[in-house]
Amino acid sequence: MPPKRHGKQNKKSNIAEERKRQAQEATRKAERDKEDHSYLDAQIADREKKEEAARQELADKMAVTLHVQQNFLPKFKNMPKVELHAHLSGSLSRNTIETIMVSDMPRAQDILAKYQLSSPSDMNHLFDLFPIVNAILEKPEMLKAATFNTIREFMEDGCVYLELRTGPKNTPWMTKETYLRTVIEAVKEARIAFPQIKVFLIVSFNRTLTAEAGAELLAIIGVLQLESDVIIGVELSGDPSVSGSHLLQLFQFARRFHGLGVTIHLAEVMNQMTDVLDYLMMLPDRIGHGTFLHKNPKFVEMMTFYRIPLEICLTSNIYSKTTTNMYDSHFNFWRKLGVPVAICTDDKGMLPGASLTEEYYKAAVAFNLTSADIIQINADALKASFAYKYKATDLTDTWRKIQNNTLE
Numbered sequence: 001m002p003p004k005r006h007g008k009q010n011k012k013s014n015i016a017e018e019r020k021r022q023a024q025e026a027t028r029k030a031e032r033d034k035e036d037h038s039y040l041d042a043q044i045a046d047r048e049k050k051e052e053a054a055r056q057e058l059a060d061k062m063a064v065t066l067h068v069q070q071n072f073l074p075k076f077k078n079m080p081k082v083e084l085h086a087h088l089s090g091s092l093s094r095n096t097i098e099t100i101m102v103s104d105m106p107r108a109q110d111i112l113a114k115y116q117l118s119s120p121s122d123m124n125h126l127f128d129l130f131p132i133v134n135a136i137l138e139k140p141e142m143l144k145a146a147t148f149n150t151i152r153e154f155m156e157d158g159c160v161y162l163e164l165r166t167g168p169k170n171t172p173w174m175t176k177e178t179y180l181r182t183v184i185e186a187v188k189e190a191r192i193a194f195p196q197i198k199v200f201l202i203v204s205f206n207r208t209l210t211a212e213a214g215a216e217l218l219a220i221i222g223v224l225q226l227e228s229d230v231i232i233g234v235e236l237s238g239d240p241s242v243s244g245s246h247l248l249q250l251f252q253f254a255r256r257f258h259g260l261g262v263t264i265h266l267a268e269v270m271n272q273m274t275d276v277l278d279y280l281m282m283l284p285d286r287i288g289h290g291t292f293l294h295k296n297p298k299f300v301e302m303m304t305f306y307r308i309p310l311e312i313c314l315t316s317n318i319y320s321k322t323t324t325n326m327y328d329s330h331f332n333f334w335r336k337l338g339v340p341v342a343i344c345t346d347d348k349g350m351l352p353g354a355s356l357t358e359e360y361y362k363a364a365v366a367f368n369l370t371s372a373d374i375i376q377i378n379a380d381a382l383k384a385s386f387a388y389k390y391k392a393t394d395l396t397d398t399w400r401k402i403q404n405n406t407l408e
Contacts, residue, residue: 090347
């Protein structure tokens, strides 16, 4: 019988082919691994490149910010400015909160972390923040210190005329009347300490107030008006999704029988415009925000005919997501139509970069305002002030500062 050489040869051949196949597979795997590694290396390099670009962009922005702060903001800070729309509870700076809560710094830091926004948020979230800070204003001494310090900060920021607004609250330590008396006392002391700034108080009526509660508050205001000249106006504010039509008569009474200026938060959100026409028909002295008034041709017609001044808060509109950016603001729309516009802060403590100086700078950049434009905007704001309209004080020196663009 012949030897089985073919079987052995076939076996050797199969082994050789298997080894060759394995070698080829190993080569292909090595090539795939090399490609994968190259891809990953490229991905890592691209990510590192993007991260470096982001770091450089941040560094450039910080450099620009520093350049602006060093070269431009001082110019705007040294301009005399008028503030017509500043809520006390939203205007408390970090320094003020830490000062009045020096005995409880951990709580102060916790409040600051929640109170100060870092990015735009919806309107509901913004209104959830106010009770956080109101909780530290429940005692008279803390409320008084907060009011006094806030006025000082506005003065240091180049503000020569301020209408500060707040809504009185019942607390375990104060009634609404005590609350207002405390704020009035702080304003009177600030007037003595900082004679370079004219300061008055606007009392806020929240949209959620019943007509009966609103009437009680107006009665308290009437009593306090007999004791000092601090209270100069009233305003409607609060959750803009709630209609304030039920309080309309109170504002008519406040103006007719109390001689108070009236400013109304209107058209802050697009989905609640039911009370706009009612309040426009009463011809308020000013309108707060009015963010969506220009969307309705009838409202535009009324605003341009009666030239009702608007209090516009640029940063606040962005952080409440009612405008997407500075250039989308309704500021220039109304200005081009000849409607007086005032540059305001709204809540300088709650919102980043919203001091009065920064608001003026942002407006100047976004709308290409000249020094003459800013002087005119300030003059229009002072004309729209309740002290001017209702002759509450001598504004001769304030006019001089604005017209000469000087704080001296």
